[in-house]
Amino acid sequence: MTLNVYLSGEIHTDWRERIIDGAKGLDVRFSGPVTDHAASDDCGVAILGAEDDKYWHDHKGAMVNAIRTRKGIAEADVVVVRFGDKYKQWNAAFDAGYASALGKSLIVLQPPEHDHALKEVNAAALAMAREPDQVVQILRYVLNGGLPG
Numbered sequence: 009m010t011l012n013v014y015l016s017g018e019i020h021t022d023w024r025e026r027i028i029d030g031a032k033g034l035d036v037r038f039s040g041p042v043t044d045h046a047a048s049d050d051c052g053v054a055i056l057g058a059e060d061d062k063y064w065h066d067h068k069g070a071m072v073n074a075i076r077t078r079k080g081i082a083e084a085d086v087v088v089v090r091f092g093d094k095y096k097q098w099n100a101a102f103d104a105g106y107a108s109a110l111g112k113s114l115i116v117l118q119p120p121e122h123d124h125a126l127k128e129v130n131a132a133a134l135a136m137a138r139e140p141d142q143v144v145q146i147l148r149y150v151l152n153g154g155l156p157g
Contacts, residue, residue, distance in 0.1 A: 016107075017099075024090075029129050030145055039143075041073060041076060052065070091116065
């Protein structure tokens with residue numbers, strides 16, 4: 009069985025690479041948002057035309073990115089949403105809610121200091137992990153029934 013996993017959330021650390029590397033040998037196909045921050049921010053105006061107002065510049069980018077995000081989450085079996093400790097990831101909160109509304113299996117990856125702020129998001133998740141390796145262990149268990157160690 010191939011597991012389709014969408015990796016959503018913060019783009020400033022190597023958590024995606026750690027999960028992808030850790031899952032080598034597992035039947036997992038990964039997808040996610042565009043993680044080049046400049047490309048993600050500017051895709052709307054690059055494709056649809058320049059905007060003088062920063063609000064409309066950002067709005068165009070958000071709408072174009074939403075097409076990719078919705079497709080990726082809709083096709084996923086599991087959605088992993090990472091909330092980092094440095095930046096507010098409002099898009100990650102949306103992705104978690106969207107995945108939950110679609111009945112997708114949701115794994116939240118977050119540091120302990122976000123526990124209170126994300127209590128409602130965590131209530132919708134099937135698992136809440138602290139480290140990327142824990143996500144890999146969940147994927148391994150789902151696919152093979154194997155426990156760590």
